[in-house]
Amino acid sequence: MATVRIPTILRTYTDDAAEVSIDGGGTLQEALDALEAAAPGIRTRILDDNGQLRRFVNVYVDDEDVRFSDGLNTPVAETSSIAVIPAVAGG
Amino acid sequence: MTTTIDRSIDASVTDSSPDFGHATHLTCRECGAEYGLGAAYACVECFGPLEVAYDLSTVTREEIEAGPRSIWRYSPLLPVAAYAKDEPNLAPGFTKLVRADNLADRLGMSAPLWVKDDSGNPTHSFKDRVVAVAQSAARRLGLSTIACASTGNLANAVAAAAARAGMGSVVVIPADLEAGKTITTATYGGTLLAVDGNYDDVNRLCSELIGDPITQTWGFVNVNLRPYYAEGSKSMGYEIAEQLGWRVPEQVVIPVASGSLLTKVDKAFRELTKLGIIADEEYAVYGAQATGCSPVAQAFSEGQEVVRPVKPDTIAKSLAIGNPADGPYALDAVRRTGGAITSIPDPEIVSGIRLLAETEGIFAETAGGVTLGNFIRLLESGQASRDKETVLANTGDGLKTLNAVEDVVGPTATISPSVAEVKAVIH
Numbered sequence: 001m002a003t004v005r006i007p008t009i010l011r012t013y014t015d016d017a018a019e020v021s022i023d024g025g026g027t028l029q030e031a032l033d034a035l036e037a038a039a040p041g042i043r044t045r046i047l048d049d050n051g052q053l054r055r056f057v058n059v060y061v062d063d064e065d066v067r068f069s070d071g072l073n074t075p076v077a078e079t080s081s082i083a084v085i086p087a088v089a090g091g
Numbered sequence: 092m093t094t095t096i097d098r099s100i101d102a103s104v105t106d107s108s109p110d111f112g113h114a115t116h117l118t119c120r121e122c123g124a125e126y127g128l129g130a131a132y133a134c135v136e137c138f139g140p141l142e143v144a145y146d147l148s149t150v151t152r153e154e155i156e157a158g159p160r161s162i163w164r165y166s167p168l169l170p171v172a173a174y175a176k177d178e179p180n181l182a183p184g185f186t187k188l189v190r191a192d193n194l195a196d197r198l199g200m201s202a203p204l205w206v207k208d209d210s211g212n213p214t215h216s217f218k219d220r221v222v223a224v225a226q227s228a229a230r231r232l233g234l235s236t237i238a239c240a241s242t243g244n245l246a247n248a249v250a251a252a253a254a255r256a257g258m259g260s261v262v263v264i265p266a267d268l269e270a271g272k273t274i275t276t277a278t279y280g281g282t283l284l285a286v287d288g289n290y291d292d293v294n295r296l297c298s299e300l301i302g303d304p305i306t307q308t309w310g311f312v313n314v315n316l317r318p319y320y321a322e323g324s325k326s327m328g329y330e331i332a333e334q335l336g337w338r339v340p341e342q343v344v345i346p347v348a349s350g351s352l353l354t355k356v357d358k359a360f361r362e363l364t365k366l367g368i369i370a371d372e373e374y375a376v377y378g379a380q381a382t383g384c385s386p387v388a389q390a391f392s393e394g395q396e397v398v399r400p401v402k403p404d405t406i407a408k409s410l411a412i413g414n415p416a417d418g419p420y421a422l423d424a425v426r427r428t429g430g431a432i433t434s435i436p437d438p439e440i441v442s443g444i445r446l447l448a449e450t451e452g453i454f455a456e457t458a459g460g461v462t463l464g465n466f467i468r469l470l471e472s473g474q475a476s477r478d479k480e481t482v483l484a485n486t487g488d489g490l491k492t493l494n495a496v497e498d499v500v501g502p503t504a505t506i507s508p509s510v511a512e513v514k515a516v517i518h
Contacts, residue, residue, distance in 0.1 A: 089313060
């Protein structure tokens with residue numbers, strides 16, 4: 001199973017769970033679909049109305065910012081770790 | 092669904108009525124959602140950054156001028172209680188605004204040129220300003236440890252402020268920082284974690300620590316206390332205006348890492364104008380980056396509103412943030428005011444450091460070299476004017492980044508203690 005780490009502000013969708021397991025083997029887009037099935041409502045917090053990653057969210061697949069790879073088409077392996085993190089930090 | 096339960100802290104949990112002065116709530120800069128004053132930084136609806144909102148009624152010049160010679164003279168304009176100035180803190184701010192006539196001559200300027208020299212702060216960078224405000228917020232929210240992700244200057248500021256206040260500190264830095272920043276931070280005490288990664292890795296780690304039980308009593312000044320922290324940067328803008336005799340400069344040049352300082356100096360000018368403390372006059376805000384980490388400058392030159400992250404590679408480590416949180420807002424500010432955001436390669440950073448030192452006796456860290464180097468480019472390209480009064484922000488002390496210049500400066504000669512040898516060198 002792949003895992004998705006959930007930021008504090010989205011844990012209302014996961015019963016306070018910090019991590020959710022999903023089926024991997026596809027793309028990030030498919031992983032987010034699986035996450036939505038496990039935690040209904042969460043996908044629209046991560047993606048905007050156009051289905052793109054929101055401006056202030058960073059998503060990492062296996063420690064790589066997906067903006068440096070293939071975005072929502074980034075491959076997610078069965079053993080992958082996905083992290084969803086607010087971008088408004090630092091400086 | 093397999094889950095790991097994490098009993099995270101509720102961002103809204105505070106003491107019954109924390110005193111944040113004239114601050115009333117937090118509001119999302121993207122969607123306008125409102126939240127109570129707590130340890131929160133990202134909007135639950137859209138992930139947008141939260142910003143402090145105020146009820147700023149009447150603040151006068153006289154009130155400000157009667158205050159202490161530190162950022163606390165601007166307390167009515169910051170999210171702090173009136174008594175924050177009396178709690179143990181480093182009392183930063185009110186640094187020198189240096190008239191830079193020699194540099195102006197060298198650059199062929201006809202208008203006055205000034206350097207806002209924030210190396211004069213207690214730990215020698217502008218970060219003391221933001222930490223003082225965040226530390227005050229931590230107290231109000233019952234947090235006993237202050238923490239941060241840092242490129243070095245913030246590390247100094249957090250560790251020192253915690254030491255002064257008797258609070259705990261946890262500072263997280265990239266392991267390859269300049270020795271001048273690592274050694275000083277370690278000397279102030281507290282916990283210092285050097286991470287095998289770049290700043291963006293460190294920042295991500297700290298973001299992921301939010302909500303973990305081990306951080307329940309921690310306030311990450313630039314993560315979950317970031318709305319308060321960022322407001323501290325306004326004090327640089329207030330000071331520039333006050334030290335110019337309560338007016339704005341026509342041009343101001345600010346180094347850009349996250350972009351927060353630039354946006355807050357602009358905000359400070361707008362607030363003072365709105366309050367009637369200064370006249371409503373036009374000014375242009377310019378941002379300065381190093382080419383090796385210039386995501387905001389790239390977005391500016393390409394006409395983009397979205398800042399595409401980059402992997403930093405520059406000697407200006409204090410500006411090496413590849414994924415700048417306030418990049419879009421920095422773009423908004425420079426475009427609104429008719430400024431620009433540009434970048435220069437590392438050799439020009441070194442030249443900028445040397446020129447400022449040789450002309451004005453101000454030894455800036457790499458970020459200061461970035462600021463001056465970009466201003467020279469802006470003058471040469473005509474994007475900035477030699478005929479407009481200008482303030483350059485020097486945000487830190489060159490003693491922390493000696494490695495930037497150590498290969499290009501040194502003794503004029505190495506001689507034996509002999510008059511003849513001196514005369515051989517000095518004709």
